[in-house]
Amino acid sequence: MEAQLNRSIKEVIKDFPPVEKILDEYGIGCGPCAVGLCLLKDIVSIHNLPAEEEREMMGRISQMIQPGQKTQIPRVERKPEAKPKELNYSPPMKKLVDEHILIKKWLALIPEILPRLDLESEEDRQMIRDGVDFIRSYAGRFHHAKEEDILFKYFDEDLDMVKVMCEDHRTARNHVKAIVEAAERKDQETVAQHLTAYRELLSQHIKREDEIMLPWMDQRLSVSQVGEMFSKFQEVEEKMASYQKKYEDFISRLEREYRKKEE
Ligand SMILES: [Fe+2]
Ligand SMILES: [Fe+2]
Numbered sequence: 001m002e003a004q005l006n007r008s009i010k011e012v013i014k015d016f017p018p019v020e021k022i023l024d025e026y027g028i029g030c031g032p033c034a035v036g037l038c039l040l041k042d043i044v045s046i047h048n049l050p051a052e053e054e055r056e057m058m059g060r061i062s063q064m065i066q067p068g069q070k071t072q073i074p075r076v077e078r079k080p081e082a083k084p085k086e087l088n089y090s091p092p093m094k095k096l097v098d099e100h101i102l103i104k105k106w107l108a109l110i111p112e113i114l115p116r117l118d119l120e121s122e123e124d125r126q127m128i129r130d131g132v133d134f135i136r137s138y139a140g141r142f143h144h145a146k147e148e149d150i151l152f153k154y155f156d157e158d159l160d161m162v163k164v165m166c167e168d169h170r171t172a173r174n175h176v177k178a179i180v181e182a183a184e185r186k187d188q189e190t191v192a193q194h195l196t197a198y199r200e201l202l203s204q205h206i207k208r209e210d211e212i213m214l215p216w217m218d219q220r221l222s223v224s225q226v227g228e229m230f231s232k233f234q235e236v237e238e239k240m241a242s243y244q245k246k247y248e249d250f251i252s253r254l255e256r257e258y259r260k261k262e263e
Pocket of ligand 2: 100143147206209
């Protein structure tokens with residue numbers, strides 16, 4: 001069992017498929033995750049289960065792998081200060097997580113916008129242009145660029161995790177291109193289809209970054225790399241100083257407008 005802790009979760013699930021279901025029951029959805037690089041022991045420490053749940057889950061996994069054998073239930077080492085279900089990010093990672101909050105606010109607005117969208121109206125076409133500008137400027141040039149041009153540079157570009165995340169960013173850009181073209185043709189259905197697909201993609205993408213990738217990367221960066229990354233992020237923020245306020249205002253305006261329409 002000790003040896004299994006040091007194998008990648010994808011390999012363990014391949015050899016022992018019911019392990020996937022056990023992990024699922026504890027809210028650790030590794031099966032559908034395309035990354036799958038984490039070791040079994042990383043999975044446990046990253047998700048920070050309460051000690052009792054961790055013991056129970058590891059006991060069930062042990063029994064699955066070595067049925068009927070009396071095995072010592074392995075306890076995964078974790079930092080003593082880590083509280084259950086709480087992720088501790090380094091300061092630069094925390095910046096990325098905070099930027100996700102604004103992007104998630106935009107994603108949450110999409111299902112409210114779509115049923116009322118009327119592309120015959122100039123006002124609604126402008127709102128789509130502004131939404132696209134938010135995606136391209138804030139989520140793209142500002143946030144995704146920090147990830148791709150700074151954070152990912154500390155890791156091997158052939159790492160599956162990095163490749164999957166960059167591929168998601170590319171797919172997001174393709175949805176946006178389709179949204180712009182369809183909005184100009186006033187093709188309501190295609191705009192709705194691509195905005196919905198964008199929302200689903202980015203929601204999953206951000207969840208994987210917040211819960212898996214950023215903590216995984218944080219554990220592998222040295223203290224000096226974290227410091228260097230923080231100052232590189234600051235340089236970008238200074239260059240794009242107007243972005244945060246401008247796009248926070250944009251999201252607040254939309255939230256106010258759509259909340260008013262609901263009343
Ligand atoms: Fe990303
Ligand atoms: Fe991100």
